[in-house]
Amino acid sequence: MPGYEIFDEAERREVLQVMETGILMRYGFDAQRKGVNKTLALEKAICDKLGVAHAQLTPSGTTALCTALAVAGIGAGDEVIMPTFTFVASFESILALGAVPVLVEIDDTLTLDPAAVEKAITPHTKAIVPVHMCGAQAHIDELMDICRRHNLILIEDACQAMGATIAGRHLGTIGHMGCFSYDFVKTITMGEGGAVVTNDDEYARKADGYIDHGHDHIGNDRGAETHPFLGMNYRVSELSSAIGLAQIGKLDKILSRQREVKKYMKDALKAALPELKFRRILDEEGDNASFLSISLPSLEQAEKAVKAMSSEGIGGVFHYYNNNWHYIRRWFHLKERATLYRLPQEVLDRMPDYATVEFPQSDDIISRNLSIAINLSWSDEDVKARTEAMIRALKSVF
Numbered sequence: 001m002p003g004y005e006i007f008d009e010a011e012r013r014e015v016l017q018v019m020e021t022g023i024l025m026r027y028g029f030d031a032q033r034k035g036v037n038k039t040l041a042l043e044k045a046i047c048d049k050l051g052v053a054h055a056q057l058t059p060s061g062t063t064a065l066c067t068a069l070a071v072a073g074i075g076a077g078d079e080v081i082m083p084t085f086t087f088v089a090s091f092e093s094i095l096a097l098g099a100v101p102v103l104v105e106i107d108d109t110l111t112l113d114p115a116a117v118e119k120a121i122t123p124h125t126k127a128i129v130p131v132h133m134c135g136a137q138a139h140i141d142e143l144m145d146i147c148r149r150h151n152l153i154l155i156e157d158a159c160q161a162m163g164a165t166i167a168g169r170h171l172g173t174i175g176h177m178g179c180f181s182y183d184f185v186k187t188i189t190m191g192e193g194g195a196v197v198t199n200d201d202e203y204a205r206k207a208d209g210y211i212d213h214g215h216d217h218i219g220n221d222r223g224a225e226t227h228p229f230l231g232m233n234y235r236v237s238e239l240s241s242a243i244g245l246a247q248i249g250k251l252d253k254i255l256s257r258q259r260e261v262k263k264y265m266k267d268a269l270k271a272a273l274p275e276l277k278f279r280r281i282l283d284e285e286g287d288n289a290s291f292l293s294i295s296l297p298s299l300e301q302a303e304k305a306v307k308a309m310s311s312e313g314i315g316g317v318f319h320y321y322n323n324n325w326h327y328i329r330r331w332f333h334l335k336e337r338a339t340l341y342r343l344p345q346e347v348l349d350r351m352p353d354y355a356t357v358e359f360p361q362s363d364d365i366i367s368r369n370l371s372i373a374i375n376l377s378w379s380d381e382d383v384k385a386r387t388e389a390m391i392r393a394l395k396s397v398f
């Protein structure tokens with residue numbers, strides 16, 4: 001799963017080049033930087049890799065989401081549809097803009113259920129933010145169709161899905177904007193980092209300004225630049241970009257190893273346990289294969305499987321139903337509206353009471369799902385031994 005497992009000379013070389021110039025900022029210092037601008041180089045590499053016109057680096061996936069929402073003009077009281085199964089950054093970013101997070105059921109793809117999305121649309125709905133969870137595809141074409149029919153903006157959260165595709169198109173590049181995370185445990189890492197990508201020149205221009213206090217970035221004198229709108233400081237350090245640049249050079253290798261390991265494990269599990277079900281994946285070839293997700297017949301069996309795998313020494317098994325980060329059930333801070341600051345009145349009035357709203361379809365799916373992280377550091381022998389141990393553990397619960 002994480003690119004940090006394969007740090008080597010490439011990352012050190014890129015970082016050293018930055019340190020040799022001493023310029024850690026992406027803007028200005030043109031004479032001193034001697035042509036070295038790792039941030040610009042990484043943005044170009046992301047565009048080339050994903051086949052997208054623009055990429056704007058941000059300090060995290062969370063700030064990428066905040067940037068995309070701001071660029072889309074999302075503000076106080078606008079409703080933004082998001083899934084029940086995601087990372088807390090989904091609702092944090094929506095609330096940060098003063099908007100209302102509207103949580104919607106997922107289906108057996110572990111991503112937004114388009115039928116439930118359609119039902120959740122109101123006159124206040126402004127955007128849909130599907131999440132390509134665990135490296136595989138949300139129903140992006142159906143969701144784009146809904147957006148077209150209702151005049152909504154689609155922001156893809158592809159934070160966990162760098163390199164994944166659907167019918168040959170990179171996830172993150174299909175909606176109006178896409179967001180990526182390059183935090184420490186993602187497919188490729190900048191240590192901390194993220195990106196907003198888009199094919200829309202106007203969104204790109206706004207993102208370019210928003211991450212730097214609204215600067216217009218015209219000319220080469222920062223002091224003389226004007227500010228057509230208010231922004232933030234969501235700039236990245238050249239050191240983070242240097243690491244990201246080395247990592248993106250390894251993306252194909254990462255994806256091919258993950259896919260190879262996942263296929264081996266999945267084939268072996270299918271052969272040994274014909275009754276075992278898997279997450280529905282819309283395009284197996286395009287899965288970035290950072291996780292293998294299985295579906296047990298019941299919550300009890302899923303809990304037993306976690307224990308059995310742990311007894312076999314298998315770590316990296318996520319039962320999101322009992323996890324505090326990724327599923328509505330244990331987002332107590334959202335349920336209690338535990339913000340440090342006062343939420344806008346529209347949010348206080350119109351945000352559903354998540355302490356009481358129920359999501360039976362999501363509960364059923366997530367309670368039975370286990371996602372197993374695929375590591376890059378495993379040797380072929382490790383993969384084989386792990387798979388055998390997993391089969392022993394799972395056999396004990398059927």
Ligand SMILES: Cc1ncc(COP(=O)(O)O)c(C=O)c1O
Pocket residue numbers: 059060061062063086087089090131133157159160180181182183193194
């Ligand atoms: C689906 C999803 N969205 C957003 C984020 C936020 O990314 P970051 O940790 O870079 O802020 C994450 C991080 O785990 C994530 O998994």
